[in-house]
Amino acid sequence: MKWKFDSQHILKSKITWAVVAELLILLVCLIIRPEFFEISYQESTGMLYGSIIDILNRSSEITIIALGMTLVIALAGTDLSVGAVVALSGAIGLKLMRWDMSEYPTAGNYSVTPLIWVFLVALGICFLFGCFNGLMVSRFGLQPIIATLVLMVAGRGVAQIITNGRQMTTNFAPFKFISQGSVLFLPMPIIITAVIFILMVLLTRKTSFGMFVEAVGINPRASRVSGLRSSLIIFSAYAITGLLAGISGLIYASRIGQNDSNNAGINYEMDAILAVVIGGTSMSGGKFSLAGTVMGSIIIRTIITFVYYFGVAAEAIMAFKALIVLVVIVLQAEPVREFISKRRKARKTAIRGELHG
Amino acid sequence: MPDKRILEMKGIEIQFPGVKALDKVDFDLIAGEVHALLGENGAGKSTLIKCLTGVHHMDAGKIIYDGKEITPTSPQAAINMGISTVFQEINLCQNLTVAENIFVGRLPMKRRHRIDWKGINNRASELLKRFNIHIDVTRPLDYFSTGIQQMVSIARAVDIKAKILILDEPTSSLDENEVERLFDVVRELKKSGMGIIFITHFLDQAFVISDRLTVLRNGRLVGDFYARNISKIELVRQMIGKDMEQIFALKRPTVAADATNMLDVESLGIASKVADVSFTLKTGELIGFAGLLGSGRTETAEMIFGVTRAEHGTIKIHDREVRIHSPLDAINQQMAFCPEDRKRDGIIGDLSVRENISLVVQSRRGIFNPMSIKEQAELADQYIQLLGIATPDAEKKVGELSGGNQQKVILARWMATQPDLLILDEPTRGIDVGAKAEIQRLMLKMCAEGVSVIFISSELDEILRCANRVIVMRDRCKAGELPGESSRQEDILHVIAEGTATGEEA
Ligand SMILES: Nc1ncnc2c1ncn2[C@@H]1O[C@H](COP(=O)(O)OP(=O)(O)OP(=O)(O)O)[C@@H](O)[C@H]1O
Ligand SMILES: [Mg+2]
DSSP states (O other), X not given: OHHHXXXXXXXXXXXXXXXXXXXXXXXXXXXXXXXXXXXXXXXXXXXXXXXXXXXXXXXXXXXXXXXXXXXXXXXXXXXXXXXXXXXXXXXXXXXHHTTTTXXXXXXXXXXXXXXXXXXXXXXXXXXXXXXXXXXXXXXXXXXXXXXXXXXXXXXXHHHHHHTTTOOOBBOOHHHHHHHHOEETTEEHHHHHXXXXXXXXXHHHHSSSHHHHHHHHHHOHHHHHHTTOOHHHHHHHHHHHHHHHHHHHHHXXXXXXXXXXXXXXXXXXXXXXXXXXXXXXXOTTOSOOOHHHHHHHHHXXXXXXXXXXXXXXXXXXXXXXXXXXXXXXXXXXXXXXXXXXXXXXXXXXXXXXXXXXX | OOOOEEEXXXXXXXXXXXXXXXXXXXXXXXXXXXEEEEESTTSSHHHHHHHHTTSSOOSEEEEEETTEEOOOOOXXXXXXXXXXXXXXXXXXXXXXXXXXXXXXXXXXBOGGGOBOHHHHHHHHHHHHHHTTXXXXXXXXXXXXXXXXHHHHHHHXXXXXXXXXXXXXXXXXXXXXXXXXXXXXXXXXXXXXXXXXXXXXXXXXXHHHHOSEXXXXXXXXXXXXXXXXXXXXXXXXXXXXXXXXXXXXXXXXOOOOTTOOEEEEEXXXXXXXXXXXXXXXEETTOEEEEEEOTXXXXXXXXXXXXXXXXXXXXXXXXTTEEEOOOSHHHHHHTTEEEEXXXXXXXXXXXXXXXXXXXXXHHHHHHOTTSOOOHHHXXXXXXXXXXHHTOOOSOTTSBGGGSOHHHHHHHHHXXXXXXXXXXXXXXXXXXXXXXXXXXXXXXXHHHHHHTTOEEEEEOSOHHHHHHHOSEEEEEETTEEEEEEETTTOOHHHHHXXXXXXXXXXXXX
């Protein structure tokens, strides 16, 4: 009886399916090419290398955004502007570091503005963009897709204006450190993601923010009657997401060593939404799982790495992603889930029947 | 008339995680009879219906309909077979018009796949006229009150050509006139040979309309009785295993002579909704609000609690004027408000019983002062005990509880805040007799501890049993005020009908 209850619980848990999917993909890799799992240590950089590390490392830009997006989606919204904010963040960062670009057009190993200000200003502006989204949705009651579409379109424009449409490059070591450096043998992006993940878990589960987000996402009217400040809660979710997209944008800019208003963060909004949905948070709002989201992001990256690693044409990545979207959405659809649980039930009764009969 | 069985359900069993909802239940229905299905909250009434309509799958048992064994797969399939249902929770689309709601899924077509909108609207208003409801059917449904919405869902079910009509607590939001009209229609349908299953907690109604009564308790069949052979007292004993006299021994609150004013409402109103309501409420006093649906009772409560903002008028608490612009303001003034429409304003279906009960206490404490899971669980368990909420544990999703138990969870949510002023809008809706008495007892006990209560109810007997004073609302304004002790139902009905009170004080 006890075990049965637990198995029910595990089957229902949102993260279970995501973990199972990830393990399945890895199993396929293991069968085809065991070297996929090799991890090596390099003295010169003091860092671990290997496909697995690479997956974690490269998934972090999406993971960071998706953590914020989880709250937005749990509140039955979406934020389409995050990709544009990634571009914006990089543009602001590079502009502040290379204010002198017109005089010294080479990639320099220095920053004009102290790095701390580069970070604070870039992130501050991204946070304000998030606040703008939040205001549009919570105060003015715009539909989230429409409200965030505004900045999705405008964000890259602003980035172009800030940089006068130019690409600026940098080799400034402290700035490169946030994408290339390492702490405790692990690449910095993994460390940053881990820290943000822990902070988000603390924010949502050690305060009552998480419960309030879920309540507002499930039944906004009842939440208001119960004294929740739903507009404040909705506002914060978008603001947080803007800030996180800014962080992700700085990592991106650091990784490629330049700003790129046209290509930075392209499709990040889609990947982030996909990660959240694979992680088991429903687009119609309600219960969410941050761990599920991390898992979802890792799955997406695993598939991309898999495709590269086995030399499949890069163009095929889109098709692969489409495939996961399809599988996830079909699995989450009400009729399918009902079908699965009915089958389980039918099988159990059949077994019980045999025992008795 | 020969007994023609149109439906036989035999040995139905349904197991939910942690609860056996139905345990070898038999049920049958004869063409041309009204068969009431009775039992406490969580007895399994709705589950039996959902099993017949394919919402839930039975683990064991057989359903024979019209001479053939069937396995229903979905409510739509059931409709196609001739089984039409009004579910307990209103199941309509709030943003569609009334007419669209009535015909959704079976829109009449003109030639070449064009929808006949004019025909739809005409037919919808005709249909509602049969229930004596005259409204603009092209308005979206959420424009109308819960009572009208309930009537719309009944009209929809009745319009479907069916052999069996199932009504799961259809009268919970209806006033007496509307119930009478519904019964007229039911009698008509009965004459035409339809079999009708009627679930209710209003025993009087069950006696008025039904031929047979089947009683369930804890998922088991207690028995079926002919309505003419059983008394109400006996029926209650069958349902809950206790005597009625015993459970309804209640004492009206006594208000101390020197009691201070708890609440002072002065010409509160919104031009389009309620005109200037004024009244005072003393500490420890219980005021009943009576009136027809849409008479402005709920609107008044919502203004006091800040759900809607009053356009004019003042609210004083302990003789100090306060501004209440949102429910949060009201909660901070130690008010609590158990709303009328539990699905829309009450339950947060996907959250657990524990979370639902702690929600308001938590929102008052603020985001950064969270209750631990343990504290929440203790609070929840305390109220699960106190109100007798039927749930395997506090972690069950509220959406999976029976209707009456959901109502108790909402009540628990507000009682847990230990308010000074408790506003209850139809708190006993959908609650079984035993629990109803229990809730009234709790309400009176809170009064005795110094809580002031505003009690809105459509059941005059329960208002008269509990209230110190009764305010009667009519046509969106206060029509009169009667003493609770010495008034009779007829006095209230008189005010509702005529708009004047004999014993008016205010
Ligand atoms: N979807 C569900 N999942 C799990 N348990 C359920 C579900 N629906 C009902 N139950 C459980 O089955 C039992 C019977 O519920 P049911 O809704 O049939 O009661 P009811 O007789 O209609 O009560 P009420 O008068 O309160 O509406 C309850 O204990 C309830 O918690
Ligand atoms: Mg029910």
